[in-house]
Amino acid sequence: MHANARLLTVGGLVLSGLGLVRPAGLMAQDVFPGARVQDAYLQWPLPKGAEQYADIDGRRMLQDVVAQAEIARRYRDQIHPKYWGRIIGMESDAWAAAWLAGRFRSIGLSDVKIQNFDLPPQWYPRTYGVMVKSGSETVELVSAQPFFRSPGTPPGGLNNLEAVYVGLGTEADFMGHDVRGKAVFTYSMLGAANFGAVARANQKGAAVVFDAQMLPGNMRYQAYPGNTQVPTFTVGNDDGAKVRAMIAAGGPVRVDVRLDIEMMPNRQTALVWGTLPGTSDETIYVTAHRDGWFDAAGDNASGVASMIGLAEHYARIPRSQRPRTLVFVGLDGHHNSGEGSATGIRWMVENRAQFFAKTALMINAEHPSTVQTIIRPRYKRGNADMIVWGNTYMPQQWYAGGPTRPELERIATRAFREFGMTHYLDPEPGRPPATDMGSFYRYMPGVVASEYHHYFHTDLETPETVPWTGLEASTRAYARIIDEVNKLPLSALQRPEEPTGP
Numbered sequence: 001m002h003a004n005a006r007l008l009t010v011g012g013l014v015l016s017g018l019g020l021v022r023p024a025g026l027m028a029q030d031v032f033p034g035a036r037v038q039d040a041y042l043q044w045p046l047p048k049g050a051e052q053y054a055d056i057d058g059r060r061m062l063q064d065v066v067a068q069a070e071i072a073r074r075y076r077d078q079i080h081p082k083y084w085g086r087i088i089g090m091e092s093d094a095w096a097a098a099w100l101a102g103r104f105r106s107i108g109l110s111d112v113k114i115q116n117f118d119l120p121p122q123w124y125p126r127t128y129g130v131m132v133k134s135g136s137e138t139v140e141l142v143s144a145q146p147f148f149r150s151p152g153t154p155p156g157g158l159n160n161l162e163a164v165y166v167g168l169g170t171e172a173d174f175m176g177h178d179v180r181g182k183a184v185f186t187y188s189m190l191g192a193a194n195f196g197a198v199a200r201a202n203q204k205g206a207a208v209v210f211d212a213q214m215l216p217g218n219m220r221y222q223a224y225p226g227n228t229q230v231p232t233f234t235v236g237n238d239d240g241a242k243v244r245a246m247i248a249a250g251g252p253v254r255v256d257v258r259l260d261i262e263m264m265p266n267r268q269t270a271l272v273w274g275t276l277p278g279t280s281d282e283t284i285y286v287t288a289h290r291d292g293w294f295d296a297a298g299d300n301a302s303g304v305a306s307m308i309g310l311a312e313h314y315a316r317i318p319r320s321q322r323p324r325t326l327v328f329v330g331l332d333g334h335h336n337s338g339e340g341s342a343t344g345i346r347w348m349v350e351n352r353a354q355f356f357a358k359t360a361l362m363i364n365a366e367h368p369s370t371v372q373t374i375i376r377p378r379y380k381r382g383n384a385d386m387i388v389w390g391n392t393y394m395p396q397q398w399y400a401g402g403p404t405r406p407e408l409e410r411i412a413t414r415a416f417r418e419f420g421m422t423h424y425l426d427p428e429p430g431r432p433p434a435t436d437m438g439s440f441y442r443y444m445p446g447v448v449a450s451e452y453h454h455y456f457h458t459d460l461e462t463p464e465t466v467p468w469t470g471l472e473a474s475t476r477a478y479a480r481i482i483d484e485v486n487k488l489p490l491s492a493l494q495r496p497e498e499p500t501g502p
């Protein structure tokens with residue numbers, strides 16, 4: 001175990017020997033509250049009249065989050081120390097599929113199967129590294145992480161590039177800078193606004209682009225494709241600030257960068273299926289994508305854990321009291337954006353007549369519980385630039401069938417309220433709704449609630465960032481929604497296919 005590893009305890013129960021992911025020096029020891037936070041989270045008491053949901057237990061579900069994080073860390077420890085997770089097409093994808101099928105079987109679901117799909121060659125950053133030099137000082141940017149699908153460098157790397165700093169990377173920031181053939185450093189403000197800095201640097205002839213993520217600390221952040229023609233990386237705030245200081249000191253700053261990309265052929269991903277037959281052939285689907293970067297505890301071990309929690313709950317209820325058949329699907333996912341992304345999901349949509357003709361509801365469990373964090377605590381002394389943790393979960397962005405299904409929205413918001421599942425005041429106005437629901441919503445009544453926040457897609461998105469209390473609140477609410485929807489006929493829920501667009 002790593003020297004600063006901790007045991008994750010939940011209510012005094014040691015879940016596993018899971019160590020915190022804290023690459024040496026990436027974050028001050030006292031900032032990441034780790035194990036103690038799970039005991040600090042506020043629990044919403046089980047309301048009167050909801051006794052049948054008492055068995056949906058957040059602490060229990062958190063164990064499934066931890067188990068999935070351990071799969072990701074096994075991949076990190078055995079295969080790739082920097083680019084890791086439950087990555088589509090890679091070994092950890094297969095491990096996670098086998099694990100989920102095992103969980104479904106242990107619950108007693110029927111027709112449990114792993115349905116494999118061939119993938120086109122998958123982008124894979126075999127090795128990478130960035131060194132920055134100024135005078136006698138040499139610094140390795142340990143947080144540098146290539147954007148997904150970034151082009152690589154030539155085999156020997158790109159060496160001795162001049163570093164140039166362009167701040168937020170607006171047109172005004174680039175004025176007076178010739179960035180052609182140089183290593184360009186841009187900054188992103190906490191994801192608050194995208195000024196197009198990366199694309200602009202690429203278009204103006206940069207040799208390599210670095211986008212510093214202004215999140216306190218020095219997290220590795222895995223970004224979706226930047227669609228650049230040159231190697232492009234994110235770097236953590238501390239690394240970015242270091243480079244900025246070196247440039248500000250006036251001396252020439254030089255950058256060596258290496259990124260070896262392979263397109264891995266002959267890879268597969270999978271849908272993982274399990275069924276709880278009801279008394280009719282009408283169906284309710286519960287889905288959750290299995291993939292994710294780093295521990296991917298929030299995105300989306302938490303959703304998979306919630307799906308398993310629902311399967312466990314309904315497996316305890318006699319079939320005679322399950323009016324509709326429940327189908328649970330571990331989706332392949334979408335983090336391999338571009339070719340081969342959502343292969344299984346697209347297959348389900350193409351075959352929708354076979355699956356969804358009698359579907360009353362789909363619940364997509366995706367990031368259902370995220371720790372509330374505060375970046376700018378106004379009156380905190382010391383570490384004021386750090387991320388401060390609250391003892392509860394974030395309100396969630398949500399969609400519940402859209403404006404043509406006011407009854408479903410009513411059922412969902414009532415259930416959210418009953419179990420203390422905090423959410424945005426209004427449902428998502430845009431179409432398609434975020435998350436994998438965006439692939440399905442046109443064809444069926446869907447419900448999804450989701451949150452991301454500061455640790456999303458970073459190497460600190462560990463199980464500690466998933467409050468067990470939020471898992472419990474969301475999953476109990478989902479069960480209530482299923483039970484209320486079961487009181488309605490299909491005709492009250494089904495609608496003609498929605499057109500695409502807003």
Ligand SMILES: [Zn+2]
Pocket residue numbers: 289299300366367
């Ligand atoms: Zn997700």
